[in-house]
Amino acid sequence: MQLAIAENAKEQLLQELQKANLQFQRVYPGDKPDRQPVHTVYGGANLFKADTCTRMGQIALKHLYTYAPNFVELAKVLQLEGHEQLPQRISDIARLEENLDLMKEEQRKHEPVWLYYTVYKKIVRKLFTEAVEDFRIDFEDGFGNRPDKEEDETAIAAAKELAIGMKQETISPFIGIRIKPFTEDLKHRSVRTLDLFLTTLLKETGGVLPDNFVVMLPKVTIPEQVTTLVKLFELLEKAHGLTPGALKMETMVEATQIIMDDEGRNPLMRIIRASEGRCIAAHFGTYDYTASCGITAKYQTMAHPVCDFAHHMTKVALGGTGIFLSDGATNVIPVAPHKGDPLSFTQQQENNDSVHHAWRIGYGHTMHSLINGFYQGWDLNPAQLPMRYAATYYFFLNNYDDAVFRLKTFVERAAISTLTKDIFDDAATGQGLLNFFLKAINCGAISEEEVLVTGLTMDEIRSRSFYKILEGRRKQKKKK
Secondary structure: OOOOOOHHHHHHHHHHHHHHHHHHHHHOOOOOOOOOOOEEEEEEHHHOOOOHHHHHHHHHHHHHHHHOOOHHHHHHHOOOOOHHHOOOOHHHHHHHHHHHHHOOHHHHHOOOOHHHHHHHHHHHHHHHHOOOOEEEEEOOOOOOOOOHHHHHHHHHHHHHHHHHHHHHOOOOOEEEEEOOOOOOOOHHHHHHHHHHHHHHHHHHHOOOOOOOEEEEEOOOOOHHHHHHHHHHHHHHHHHHOOOOOOOEEEEEEOOHHHOOOOOOOOOHHHHHHHOOOOEEEEEEOHHHHHHHOOOOHHHOOOOOHHHHHHHHHHHHHHOOOOOEEEOOEOOOOOOOOOOOOOOOHHHHHHHHHHHHHHHHHHHHHHHHHHHOOOOOEEEOOHHHHHHHHHHHHHHHHHOHHHHHHHHHHHHHHHHHHOOOOOOOOOHHHHHHHHHHHHHHHHHOOOOHHHHHHHOOOHHHHHHOOHHHHHHHHHHHHHHO
């Protein structure tokens, strides 16, 4: 049957469409396959030491053992489904743990408590090996406004401690500083701290930055603040002989004006563009944002509806751009009210009640973030780390079987598609499914081997790119 559209006319139209399609793909490349930390720990610059991250892990582990010495206690504290049926006596719990250890893999999957047991063991292992994934040496809220001389001295001292931590390999895999905002009142102080810190650090390390180093610029409201930081980066890179583009930044979403400007537009994309490719993430500032909405202190929590509105607006503005998004912090810290030894039974009970109450809040907030597609959040105290990982591991492990089915089906469908055309249009969707497993692997929730059931090979998983997986399979098919 003869076609009505002439071949040359069709090709001309499709070539014009190609330009628009490729431009769209450049703006919205989809989820990045790079590792995203599950949290950022903010700590005052005056308190930072080379071994801060190591010590935080030790404190967090002791805290977990004190207030949930076994997986049954943790399940009961968090009121996980079926916790009522778990044993009470220590001897019965120990016997149950021993039986779980001896079970074969297939038996474990049918054991209701296996999930809780696995989560607990993974928390312990994580706190031993890599308790802090990302740390921000804080010169803003965590440090406050101090005399210039004191901030100068702190910037130099913190930089020297970071250099020692790099040498001793005691720092987190992701690290950086938060400077003060580029407001009229604080811009000079902010720039001086940035310059002092980086100049000292690079002098101490012979011009080497830590891996995954980033500068957080808080309270951004206009693109010009980001543009200024980019130009400062260029000056610093030139002065210290760094590779152009070596310095990266993050922005913070903590004012209503960054959600909607004076013309009724969302300015987030313009702010990201102003970074000229240097901005890798946008972090939500729960308490500054709720304050900017007129919410009084008592009700400034991550659970407030205005936070969900800001989250969704941020998702809509930056979804598909590859910019990492992070939720904010829970300000209810699980710290016991009574100190010292010995404590009375009543005091011990009050300590348990206080910590467990804060744990439930932190766990709930983190789970809410994960369910809403925010895979990173803030932590402010080592006592919060056990619940960060409890929620994260429970989320990934509880969704594992469903995710396996979805990715396996998608891989099979994609493999068929690669036989008929060079580019699979839904590669970005496949990357999103793959990223679930990459995030789970990165934080220790699952192993690489546990992803093999999806039909991917180990090399394909380690490529971290669904598009590369499709390209590889297409080439293999052509060879056959």
